[in-house]
Amino acid sequence: MATILIVEDEIPINELIKRNLQSVGHTCISVFDGRVAIHELAQHEVDLVLLDIMLPEIDGYEVFQQIRGIPTIFLTARSNLSDKVRGLTLGADDYLVKPFEMLELLARVDAVLRRTKKESKSFELDGVKIDFESRQVFLNEYPVECTPKEFDLLEVLVNNRNIALSRDRLLELAWGYDYVGDTRTVDVHIQKLRKKLDMESRIKTVYKLGYRLEV
Template identity: 55%
Template sequence: MKALIVEDDIAINDLICMNLRDMGFICTSAHDGLTAANLLEKESFDFALLDIMLPHIDGYELLEYTRQLGIPVIFITAKSSIQDRVKGLKLGADDYIVKPFAISELTARVEAVLRRYNKGKKILSLEDVEINTESRQVTKRGEVIDLTLKEYELLVMLVNNKNMALFRETLFERIWGSNFMGETRTLDLHIQRLRKKLGWEDKIKTVYKIGYRLEV
């Protein structure tokens, strides 16, 4: 799993990365908000740790980037007032850790957030559908559903971000790995086939002028 660590204190950034790598994560570091924003546009991440007080672009603005991509976020910051915590959580952060913190607390919070998103599991389950992320096999009520690679990747992304509206351009760029040029036919056809194969016509919702949401 890939983690983006955005912290301008190099020593803290290095310490976090070292411990997350020991847990098996692939870590990418950024020491300012602009670098982090560029990385979010070019690469895919499973979660992000964001400082709030960053050069160029602060953590609150970066949070908008991550929300559009459906990436879980934990704020790591010296801003410790109740007002700051409430603001971060209301804006959409999944958790909030105040410096100084114990590494054991940080890793426990990362694991808790990823559990809520079903990230890192070998078996993803949603009602009567199971996804084995090792074999890439999808079953519904025990019967194997034949999905193409892109249909499978779309399904995993929707399940990992259930009840969240995902932008068409985000889905296209994450699944097809190329820049979104405004043409949605390919994505829309894959969504239609996925709905039909899973019988999820009432679950994969079209969100007007945005994209799609798996509603459960």
């Protein structure tokens, strides 16, 4: 997983982001102003920066200009198109406007890390090994045949591990927004994954919601 610097001066938001990123396996460093952010980046190697724009001491734009080369997602309450264009023109990898859903943030973090090749290319748990590049799955070193959608669903669960996802959300992430089926499709695929990978105790049913991969 990745080491992520969170630069956000609102303590509750900073802590919420940190908890959610840590829950899926990332290592986080939290700072609350631009000057400290620059200092931390001089002391530590990080894979991604989540950077607020309106910061004490030094604003996010100036911080970004001093840390070029490190993948960065701007987090800001500024929703004006001109602000977004400025951030992306400077070279930011993404721009997310507050308030945002944590699942959207996690998805965008995952997308940036994959583009910059900092995201893990494999995952292992209880004898299950998943190779994301080759899209192969192994149980106790023996290959397990998974359909394309079973693999897509498994990848979504892994990328959002320890987070409860509704059936509708799983459909969106694994099947796509234009899928016209119903949520029973998710239940069927979950049962198949549990059986094939011996993960009955890991893929938990969340009452009246959906499922969670518990790690």
